[in-house]
Amino acid sequence: MHTLYSMQESGNCYKLRLAMAQLGVPFRIIDMDTRKGDTRSEEFLNINxxxxxxxxxxxxxxxxxxxxxxxxxxxxxxxxxPDDTFGQADALRWMFFEQYSHEPYIAVARSRLHLLARREENKDRIGEWHERGHAALKVMDRHLGERDFFTGARYSIADIALYAYTHVAAEGDFDLRPYGHINAWLARIAAQPGHVDIAWRP
Ligand SMILES: N[C@@H](CCC(=O)N[C@@H](CS)C(=O)NCC(=O)O)C(=O)O
Known part of the structure; x- marks a missing residue:
């Protein structure tokens, strides 16, 4: 059985719990708390x-x-x-987009403002997180205006990668109400067979 080193609130960790739940891959969890320094221990650094x-x-x-x-x-x-090379590259481009243009703002705002509750010490950074995060959301909303899922008609890992932090963006003070296509897509993802929420664990 696979072993997932995971922090429950982390969207990056949720991506893998969701995918393994939907794929029916059995796994066990080792809980980590980055706030307690678990990811800095020698034992863990030997792994990553x-x-x-x-x-x-x-x-x-x-x-x-x-x-x-x-x-x-x-x-x-x-x-x-996706089955074909173009479709796979298309999924990857949205996953690179997630890591470069989305997660550094939307996930970081959620982490600092909600999970760590460090609003005061980050007050000078919030404007940039929101400006850049909304730029990413606009790109997503425009793309989803013409298709149901990121790579077209079929749900894929590109949707999982982008769902993980978009669905909790409000926890970083992002107002998603203006993004009609994103809201419809969030509902489609939550309705996929075998969907589990961020609190789920095997
Ligand atoms: N690019 C990485 C990002 C992973 C990441 O930032 N993980 C956070 C939790 S969401 C973490 O472990 N932070 C601990 C630390 O930086 O010490 C991925 O997608 O897996």
């Missing part, structure tokens, strides 16, 4: 020198880090990954 979760230790002992690379691995050969 980058000191971040999620980490998936495969049944055979190989280790995967980076949530979106791990999603790609898990989805291989399943309906969550």
């Amino acid at each position: 020198p980058n000191g971040k979760v999620p980490i998936l230790v495969l049944e055979d002992g190989r280790v995967l880090s980076e949530s979106n690379a791990t999603l790609f691995y898990l989805a291989h050969g399943s309906a969550l990954l």
Whole structure:
């Protein structure tokens, strides 16, 4: 069985719990709390020198880090990954978009304002998080105006990657009400067979 080093509130970790739930992949969880320094222990740095979760230790002992690379691995050969090379590259481009243009603002605002409750010490950064986060949301809303899912007609790992932090963006003070296409897409994702919420664990 695979082992997931995971922090329950983390959207990056949720991506893998959601994908494995939907794929029917059995796994066990080792809970980590970055606030308590769990990701900085020597024991954990031996597993991931980058000191971040999620980490998936495969049944055979190989280790995967980076949530979106791990999603790609898990989805291989399943309906969550487009069949053709173009479709797979299209999924990857949205997953790179998530890591470069979305997560650094939307996830970081949620982490600092909600999970860590450090509003005062971050007050000079909130404007930039919101400006750049809304720019990412506008790109998403425009794209979803013409298709049901990020890579077209079929739900894929690109949707999982972008759902993880978009659906909790309000916790970073993002108002999603202006984004009609995103709201319809969030509802479609939550209605997918086998969907589990961020609190779910095996
Ligand atoms: N690009 C990484 C980001 C992982 C990441 O930032 N993980 C956070 C939790 S969401 C973490 O472990 N932070 C602990 C730390 O930086 O010490 C991924 O997608 O897996």
